[in-house]
Amino acid sequence: MAQMNLLHAINSALDHAMEENERVLCFGEDVGHFGGVFRATSGLQEKFGKDRCFNTPLVEQGILGFANGLAAQGSVPIAEIQFADYIFPAFDQIVNETAKFRYRSGNEFNVGSLVIRTPYGGGIAGGLYHSQSPEAYFTGTPGIKVVVPRNPYQAKGLLTACINDKDPVIFFEPKRLYRASIGEVPEESYEIELGKAEVVAEGSDVTLLGWGAQMEIIEQACEMAKEQGISCEIIDLRTLAPWDVDTVAKSVTKTGRLIISHEAPITGGFAGEISATISDQCFLHLESPIGRVCGLDTPYPLMQEKEYVADKYKIFEAIKASVNF
Amino acid sequence: MAQMNLLHAINSALDHAMEENERVLCFGEDVGHFGGVFRATSGLQEKFGKDRCFNTPLVEQGILGFANGLAAQGSVPIAEIQFADYIFPAFDQIVNETAKFRYRSGNEFNVGSLVIRTPYGGGIAGGLYHSQSPEAYFTGTPGIKVVVPRNPYQAKGLLTACINDKDPVIFFEPKRLYRASIGEVPEESYEIELGKAEVVAEGSDVTLLGWGAQMEIIEQACEMAKEQGISCEIIDLRTLAPWDVDTVAKSVTKTGRLIISHEAPITGGFAGEISATISDQCFLHLESPIGRVCGLDTPYPLMQEKEYVADKYKIFEAIKASVNF
Amino acid sequence: MNRPDSKVVNAIHQASFIKGDALDIPTLKVLDPQGVVIEGAQMPDIDETLALKIYDTLAFIRVFDERMVASQRQGRISFYMTCKGEEAAITGSAAALSDDDMIMAQYREQAALRFRGFSTPNFMNQLFSNAKDLGKGRQMPIHYGSNELNYMTISSPLATQIPQAAGYAYGQKLQGNDALTICYFGEGAASEGDFHAGLNMAAVLRAPTIFFCRNNGYAISTGTDEQYAGDGIAPRGVGYGIETIRVDGNDLLAVLLATQTAREYALKHNKPVLIEAMSYRLGAHSTSDDPSGYRSKEEEDLWAQIDGVLRFKTWMMSQGWWDEDKDAALFDKYRAEVLSELKVSEKIGAPALDELVTDVYNDVPKHLQQQLSDLKTHIAKYPDAYPSAKGESH
Amino acid sequence: MNRPDSKVVNAIHQASFIKGDALDIPTLKVLDPQGVVIEGAQMPDIDETLALKIYDTLAFIRVFDERMVASQRQGRISFYMTCKGEEAAITGSAAALSDDDMIMAQYREQAALRFRGFSTPNFMNQLFSNAKDLGKGRQMPIHYGSNELNYMTISSPLATQIPQAAGYAYGQKLQGNDALTICYFGEGAASEGDFHAGLNMAAVLRAPTIFFCRNNGYAISTGTDEQYAGDGIAPRGVGYGIETIRVDGNDLLAVLLATQTAREYALKHNKPVLIEAMSYRLGAHSTSDDPSGYRSKEEEDLWAQIDGVLRFKTWMMSQGWWDEDKDAALFDKYRAEVLSELKVSEKIGAPALDELVTDVYNDVPKHLQQQLSDLKTHIAKYPDAYPSAKGESH
């Protein structure tokens, strides 16, 4: 085990993958000799050569188009989009191509080896265009998997699983935690199974559900609740599509209460889908309305970020409201 | 009043708008002398000239970029995307630009005059790429309005309101109904207020909610239910973003039951958002879980379209399940 | 990078523009309009066997296109698109390739697929979306694909295959398997952002790709004067630093020569090449379209006169490789074959209901298994409402 | 459209490519590296008043950029981007415009905004995201915009302004108000699909747009050899049928001349023009970047030697319009002004909390009113946790 921050953990997963399979390629804007603007691909070009780790021209639709072609060909492309805010020019390649490649061809062709890595989320004074959490645009698209890690250990294990998985995956990296989150991470390669939520803390009064950087905030709110004698069960969804309904439903059946928190705006965010599904499955067990603590329905602001975000105080208030309903 | 089909109603709204305001422009692929592949812009180039109604090169991101520029300049662009399935190359221009234009500039600039028209939905043996209902990608994007008409009368009045509205609007046209839906439509210009759902039929046992072409299917299911003595209240949401929570909540408070039906896949569809919100607002009034009758979580198929879609039988079954819960 | 004061820079001191038409791009021609080899013209690498295979493809596709349009009119299939007028450009280019080369087409390139060996039933089964369709009946007619034949399944969104072709070719290069990717697209699709992305990336990343633009004058109703203001698509190649050639798309030998030359160059240098084939969409855009609303019969006739199939046939006859009797027999054979295969394919049932949820992911995930089983329960209640329960083929 | 057999077509009969470097695009220069007018060079339209206004802008921006980078290092602002090295290209082009022309910039064109009259407090208030920021504190530093000055608010997604500029210009044309749109972008942004869309649409739809490419050698760490394989951006203009000119971006007079000529042409013919200004990003990409990881000090020094500000100053002095005393005084004045305005702006409070929900739509819809009121109730419970409740400026 070694102490790694989240960036190192990702770099280590990429390094192992490239080491183990020469068909693995890493590319995107500035990912080559510079190692990416966040340095996630640092050292990979030096080690594996320019053919396998390289800069692309500045064109996200091209990066994903190129990646789709490589994946169809049998290579294992790991494409980086510099910020999740800039994934939209590639939206057609992802939603109409990546997600439908296998289905439309009757499995004659597939792009199952593709992984898209991209930093998402706020908390870095990035304003409208360096803070977005666009996961719900993809969780509503059959044919792609969506994965979000919450810490270095999870990041390495989940990213490795994404690379080895036979479906295309978008891997959202919580950039606020890139350097801030540090933890024990095995030096060797390992996988954390996709499609499984993790019960991070057991509790009895209310279930708190989230993913990525929001888990830290949820844990803080849980601490606040604990001081008031409220026992929270915390679940990290980890794989958002397809998601682990059973683990969540089981927990809510037990606690009778659910609060979901994510960074993206509330309306149309993935919490709505979860709420709808769990309301349906746990209808007779719910003791209070499912709470959603999310961003406001505005673009992501700069100066008023603190007021805008789903912070621990807001989650704590939602916990109290749920328990006192 | 005249008998018009849905295409004529749209054409009439465009005609009036161009007549009344010389800054109104209609453009897109094949919309010029040909009048669009569905003929919605038929006759407009002849009448208003090539400067105001014209073909663009084949590039959706350009059509929307161009339209954003025109709107910022003070023109009133009505941009057509030939099929909603082909709106994704323009996704960045819509989600990162159109939707955030006013906010990011502190209202120094806006593209509020923009209207995007695009045919959506299935039922025409169109398969994966001529059947999609991508509304939920946009209802989750603060800053744009989303409107879907269910018949010719609604189409003309709502489209006119969209053109006159001070926010950018995506107007999804139910292409299955283009020629199939015929009704009385005033010759003159009129508006139907945006942001208001319509109670299409009053009932007491269960609320059925939908929009666009799905309304017809919902009405058929309502007839089936009626024969079994079940009284359905039917609501056409019409404006999906921002949506009329109050009208829906009021109805559900009365009936205690809600079934939402849309063409798009269930997971991540807009029904999830509605369900989450109404569950929250009507928690103590709900007598059964909110039902969602939607497309399956796959791309839109061709041969198995009949099995795939949310048809009247499936809605009817959901009504029975809700009432008998 | 060049410093602007460096000596190598070509400097001017008066403000004058490079004109929009600064490149005068010539067109490669081997056959004259009558199908006679132009004096001094370079010949492609072609022998009788190849010529016969090419002509066989041309003949099949002419018959097939005609017959399937008729079937659509009879309501037997829902949709069709012909490649009429462009058979020479498509077959001539496909004939320059190795079977290992990947073909990524737009949708109007059925001749290339036929040249690769796609059988008549293969075509028919796709058009009828039946249980034997390699694509499992999921896409509209003409969205063919075959892994075995290295022909990527067609997808309707235009131009998406262009950067994909660059990526595919890059992968081929890294694997060192002496194969490349050819990417077909229309002059309309060349307006999409993906065109720009694909050509630039292939050039910068040195992907051995042949970008083959079928400039057929129209994108549905939109003529080239509303599609671009420059001299077609070819000059864009120079913008990307890509070797480029324009060719008479109705001159099969010229297309074959250009593509053979391009293939050799691309593989030798690991670089892309752009070919622009000037031709004409003789038919409607698709069976949903009626071109009389936007172009004249005279224009169509003008192009019909220089039809590439006829010119190639004339040339073959001048070689002593073909005659009218053989021609009549070949066309008769294909007419009969198409008719009889049509009857077979239209009777084949629909794909199994279970295929509704396969191939969305590699394995069918739990929620889709659930949706399928719910659906089956539901269908059982309303057997008359669903074709799958009634065992209908359509 | 041309039939391929028509006489006007330039035909060849041997397969030979148009080479990727077929266009040898020259660079317009008026000043030599030392700032002396090259013999016989055409002069732009410039008098002493204009020259002084230009130089005033150059001096301000030099001072401002330097000072704001320092402020970022001190933690007073969160982010900054300089236009160091490119001031001549930006100011020279902006000086060729009428105030009615719309400027759509990428983010590194603060000199153009200054030339239009954006005041020092205007700049500062944006950088500090305070209550007086025209953008209401919503975007990161350097995302300026001003309706009054016809300078479109900057948006971070690259190249989106390119097709927007075409649309804006088309609207100007229809209104007949003798104004056009200039669109600035980097050579990196020119790889985006939106570049392709914007230039082609402007050409086809005849929108009077000046597309001004700042080719400064880098897109963050990515050099031009990894951005494109051709001869820069200029040859692409020919691909779209757009009149094109390449200019020494460090030669202010050449840039002014090229842009004046382009403006006249664009308005007269209702057509776009493409200008490629060859220059160099002398500073880091932004305050988040350290270029020592990807380029050499030597390279930077080489470019610093032909700095456009110095060359222009030398020329002004040779005209007798400027001297070192005036120069020192001007720089001193701006240093003092920037310092004192900085102190004022950083004390101005944050925008009102209510602005969190305005401008998403024209009116604040019900659900956002509700969200705001819920937020206020919440903040009242935790006054210490929220800057807005504490009345903090940051």
Ligand SMILES: Cc1ncc(C[n+]2csc(CCOP(=O)(O)OP(=O)(O)O)c2C)c(N)n1
């Ligand atoms: C992204 C996208 N936009 C629009 C369409 C609708 N469409 C189908 S074919 C076509 C015209 C294509 O013209 P061109 O590329 O010249 O090919 P051709 O039909 O002439 O062979 C259009 C607009 C589409 N399929 N995909």
Ligand SMILES: Cc1ncc(C[n+]2csc(CCOP(=O)(O)OP(=O)(O)O)c2C)c(N)n1
């Ligand atoms: C769509 C998009 N992708 C990526 C980025 C991140 N990014 C910001 S600036 C930049 C480089 C731009 O280079 P260039 O266009 O040459 O402009 P320069 O910085 O050299 O002035 C990148 C990649 C972005 N802002 N938008």
Ligand SMILES: [Mg+2]
């Ligand atoms: Mg065409």
Ligand SMILES: [Mg+2]
């Ligand atoms: Mg640059």
